[in-house]
Amino acid sequence: MAVKHICCIGAGYVGGPTMAVIAQKCPDIKVTVVDINEKRIAAWNHEDLSKLPVYEPGLDEVVKEARGRNLFFSTEVDKAIEEAEMIFISVNTPTKTYGKGKGMAADLKYIELCARQIARVSKSDKIVVEKSTLPVRTASAIKSILENTGNNVNFQILSNPEFLAEGTAIQDLHAPDRVLIGGETSAEGERAIQELVDVYSQWVPKENILTTNVWSSELSKLTANAFLAQRVSSINALSELCEKTGADVNEVAKAIGMDSRIGPKFLKSSVGFGGSCFQKDILNLVYIAKTYGLNEVADYWEQVIIMNDHQKRRFANNIVSTLYNTVSGKKIAFLGWAFKKDTNDTRESAAIYVADDLLNEQAQIAAFDPKVEEEQMYADLDYLNTRSSDENRKGLSVFKDPYEACKDAHAVAVLTEWEEFKEYDWKRIYDNMQKPAFVFDGRGILDKKLLNNLGFVYYRIGEGAQEAMEVQASH
Ligand code: UDX
Ligand code: UDX
Secondary structure (H helix, E strand, C coil), X not given: CCCCEEEEECCCCCHHHHHHHHHHHCCCCEEEEECCCHHHHHHHCCCCHHHCCCCCXXXXXXXXXXXXXXXXXXXXXXXXXXXXXXXXXXXXXXXCCCCCCCCCCECCHHHHHHHHHHHHHCCCCEEEEECCCCCCCHHHHHHHHHHHHCCCCCEEEEECCCCCCCCCHHHHHHCCCCEEEEXXXXXXXXXXXXXXXXXXXXXXXXXXXXXXXXXXXXXXHHHHHHHHHHXXXXXXXXXXXXXXXCCEHHHHHHHHHCCCCCCCCCCCCCCCCCCCCHHHHHHHHHHHHHHCCCHHHHHHHHHHXXXXXXXXXXXXXXXXXXXXXXXXXXXXEEECCCCCCCCXXXXXXXXXXXXXXXXXXXXXXXXXXXXXXXXHHHHHHHHHCCXXXXXXXXXXXECCCHHHHHCCCCEEEECCCCCHHHHCXXXXXXXXXXXXXXXXXXXCXXXXXXXXXXXXXXXXXXXXXXXXXXXXXXX
């Protein structure tokens, strides 16, 4: 049986781009992406492709090619489930905010709702694919729900974690390092795996498609994110030591990255990692380890999060102490709010936490991001519940023009590594700022020499200050 209809529940940052590329590469398969959020579906169907709910370079072109041909976005979940032979679950699995495992475990309520809906609606055999990142052994929970409440149809559960990174989603989907598919080791399981292999092999070389058992697949996704995040926390830990000793973290990263055993990627020191996955998946890993009584394993991985929180706080503290120990009433311009460049996603972005700390110090924040909407920034701050929504609106103003955001500011803080920040007219920015004019580069992207020559006091994460070297020399 070749799959002819695919349904995906969840039209988010993962479901939307992934299904768009499957539809683009498999014109014979009808792909329907459904979501309970009507506004989101309307945005996916918007005539103007710049209004898609997810900003990803190249996504508009893919949607333009496939939408209406074999790619559809809809809120009719039951209908799409019924029609499909293969159903992807790509709904969000946030960290639990209540009860057992609060603040750590993944909240699986949406996954369970999806499973129950699939069970209720299905009248023919289905292959259910977990696309959402899930704790190990979730597949068996889904299977149990499907088998006990279904209409006597057969279900096969596959785990097919998505490794795309936001900002490069289309590139990653077009040419993935690997596609991972986990399934049951029975004959039915193997047949289901093969069905999904056949979908991907329409554009992914066979040798890049890896098949494993379900639990290895589920655990591999958590492990991949934990390893990546760990590299960022490791280099960020060293960035603080660099600042104290006069070393330069970029030079250290380059030197160690040339060791082929270490490799050059994911060694960019920053104001701290963000995104919807790293923190959530590590917390999840920590929770799973604790559940099995593996406290040392849990503590080991938790340290990656502790380091990341420290890095964000340290950045904010450094701004306060450098600005003569007070930012009260001072305008601080934020360049960037997204958790990385080339995305409008702000989930867990370091900018939110740095803003929160500076607002506690009564700073006036003026934010500019090329892709993030004003309301999103307020929603991010409100979500922390640190102060009232009104107070957040008084403390943060959002600008559509970066030069306006920086005007009369005491300091500029770079929170996201958007390319355009490098190209700004920094002389114009300098001329319109309070003096001394400070720049805190949390991404290490600006031209230090140029900024120093213009008169800025420039601070870059992980770069030893001149004074540190002088202190050392005097010892
Ligand atoms: C999500 C998970 O967070 C991630 O772990 C997983 O790897 C992929 O799916 P993402 O696509 O970034 O990532 O989440 P999000 O952008 O929030 O999209 C989820 C969508 O599911 C939302 O649009 C939401 O409305 C929808 N949803 C949620 C449903 O359609 N039904 C539900 O019951 C719950
Ligand atoms: C990550 C994984 O890369 C991807 O495989 C998985 O599917 C989802 O989680 P994503 O969160 O979209 O993807 O982006 P990623 O590029 O991994 O960046 C995560 C965070 O780490 C960002 O805030 C980024 O700025 C930061 N980062 C990354 C650094 O600070 N330094 C680096 O060297 C790399």
